[in-house]
Amino acid sequence: MNSDTKLKFGRKVIAVDEARSLLYEHVILTNPESVPLSSSFGRRLALDIYADHAVPHFRRSGVDGYAVCSADIQQASPENPISLRVIERIPSGTIPKLTIQSGLASRIMTGAPVPGGADAVVMLEMTDSCREEGGHHTSVCIKKNVPAGSNITPIAGEIGFGDLLLAQGTRIGPGEAAILATFGYSVVAVYRRPRVGIFSTGSELLNVGDQLQPGRIRNSNSYMLAAQVEAAGGSPVIMQALSDDAGEVESALRDALADVDLVLTSGGVSVGDYDVLVDVFGRFDGKLLFNKVAMRPGTPTSAAVWNNRLLLALSGNPGASFVGFELFAKPLIKAMAGSREPYPEAISAFLDVDYDKGSAYPRYVRGITHVENGCLRVKPSGIDKSSIMVSIKDADCLIYLPAGGKGFHREEPVIVYPIV
Numbered sequence: 001m002n003s004d005t006k007l008k009f010g011r012k013v014i015a016v017d018e019a020r021s022l023l024y025e026h027v028i029l030t031n032p033e034s035v036p037l038s039s040s041f042g043r044r045l046a047l048d049i050y051a052d053h054a055v056p057h058f059r060r061s062g063v064d065g066y067a068v069c070s071a072d073i074q075q076a077s078p079e080n081p082i083s084l085r086v087i088e089r090i091p092s093g094t095i096p097k098l099t100i101q102s103g104l105a106s107r108i109m110t111g112a113p114v115p116g117g118a119d120a121v122v123m124l125e126m127t128d129s130c131r132e133e134g135g136h137h138t139s140v141c142i143k144k145n146v147p148a149g150s151n152i153t154p155i156a157g158e159i160g161f162g163d164l165l166l167a168q169g170t171r172i173g174p175g176e177a178a179i180l181a182t183f184g185y186s187v188v189a190v191y192r193r194p195r196v197g198i199f200s201t202g203s204e205l206l207n208v209g210d211q212l213q214p215g216r217i218r219n220s221n222s223y224m225l226a227a228q229v230e231a232a233g234g235s236p237v238i239m240q241a242l243s244d245d246a247g248e249v250e251s252a253l254r255d256a257l258a259d260v261d262l263v264l265t266s267g268g269v270s271v272g273d274y275d276v277l278v279d280v281f282g283r284f285d286g287k288l289l290f291n292k293v294a295m296r297p298g299t300p301t302s303a304a305v306w307n308n309r310l311l312l313a314l315s316g317n318p319g320a321s322f323v324g325f326e327l328f329a330k331p332l333i334k335a336m337a338g339s340r341e342p343y344p345e346a347i348s349a350f351l352d353v354d355y356d357k358g359s360a361y362p363r364y365v366r367g368i369t370h371v372e373n374g375c376l377r378v379k380p381s382g383i384d385k386s387s388i389m390v391s392i393k394d395a396d397c398l399i400y401l402p403a404g405g406k407g408f409h410r411e412e413p414v415i416v417y418p419i420v
């Protein structure tokens, strides 16, 4: 297919949201696998987690002090300390043997079970320990009146038996890890990381370890995309870059599609004589989902379903590859790994600079945010051309600029999509 034929090759432009919907229809969840809790962080749960016991499962003291009957100390004050006989010492992790009755107290530690009969714990700082005159037993003088229930977390005060704690698809972070550990999940069922095959195409590409050669460049997209795949929760499989030969590309893609959950390519989707993905799509036996998206950069981004697997063909320009990944591949990977909300949330920010260029299509500009006087402000992270690679590293968001001819002014509110 030469470039004239490529121009004629049907391209119908569709909106970003429509492209996302077309891709989303083909998401298949990966199979669950069991991993040790300590290796599960960042993964997503493959099942709902319910509480099979209450938390706490015993009445728990919240302080170091004395377990008492609150009725005994209603009149207690520094001027009128009330003396109680201490009958037991209760460390955390032990079961109290004795019951508190009027006139009695037990020394208790933070986290220990409150003994039967006691309905309050008085902090150590509100007491004085003393020996009763002539007596052999220890007493405590309570100098503060605390109401019933003080410093005691009741059974199920935090979590009730049978509560839904974590829903399937929840990402395991610090709080989730604490819950899983509390409920005895030393091994957790999580969705397998989607394996994502990454191909770069282009006869100009050198391997990273190669000497630079005239007119040629090292393959940076594969490594950028692999880092993005990891950040999205996938497992990248970097494939040898392919030359601009349709037969070679087709057979490499066919092999990879049998082996991974998603295939990404970069390059070769525009109208150049050697834009080889277009040739492959022209003759392959899969289903083309789209081959032009109303966005800049990455207008020629294409996608297909082939052997029941998704193939996402990103533009070769580094900026376009990066943005195309964030908009399309990242939500796919998250959804395959169990996320129920794979799309980034839109946040409002104020433009920190004028942006003069209008565009026939919405733009997704690599942006950098900062907070000023409590407001989020954003500006491009560098030169916003899709051929420019170096501005990717500083981007923490994509700035969405709607289509239009005028450009945008400093202080205008815009939507940003954080890159997380």
Ligand SMILES: Nc1nc2c(c(=O)[nH]1)N[C@H]1C(S)=C(S)[C@@H](COP(=O)(O)OP(=O)(O)OC[C@H]3O[C@@H](n4cnc5c(N)ncnc54)[C@H](O)[C@@H]3O)O[C@H]1N2
Binding pocket: 200, 201, 202, 204, 205, 217, 218, 219, 220, 221, 222, 266, 267, 268, 269, 270, 271, 272, 275, 297, 298, 299, 300, 314, 315, 316, 317, 318, 320, 386, 387
């Ligand atoms: N006549 C037209 N020319 C172009 C158009 C157009 O509409 N009409 N669109 C431009 C836009 S916009 C983009 S984006 C690019 C898309 O190009 P391709 O997806 O076909 O990508 P390539 O031609 O293969 O490469 C473009 C550029 O990126 C460099 N590249 C490619 N792969 C890598 C890699 N793995 N690592 C680093 N850099 C890579 C490549 O050398 C080229 O410089 O087309 C425009 N042209």
Ligand code: MOO
Binding pocket: 295, 296, 297, 298, 299, 300, 315, 317, 319, 320, 386, 387
């Ligand atoms: O589609 Mo290109 O990525 O705008 O530069």
Ligand SMILES: [Mg+2]
Binding pocket: 267, 268, 269, 270, 271, 272, 274, 275, 316
């Ligand atoms: Mg090209």
